[in-house]
Amino acid sequence: MCDQPKAPVIVAHITYIECPHCDTPQQGFINDPRGGKFTCEACRQDYQVPENAEIDFG
């Protein structure tokens, strides 16, 4: 008998981050982007994603 419960798996899929400068969605994020610094592909400005940024699982 296998009475060990399986550990729950949480899958979070981040689809995009909106650039704070021009509101253009930046796609292609696979890992949690929080705490990282990125460059907007549209306006070429840098922006930082705060550690406590909210993720909209909408």
Ligand SMILES: [Zn+2]
């Ligand atoms: Zn931008």
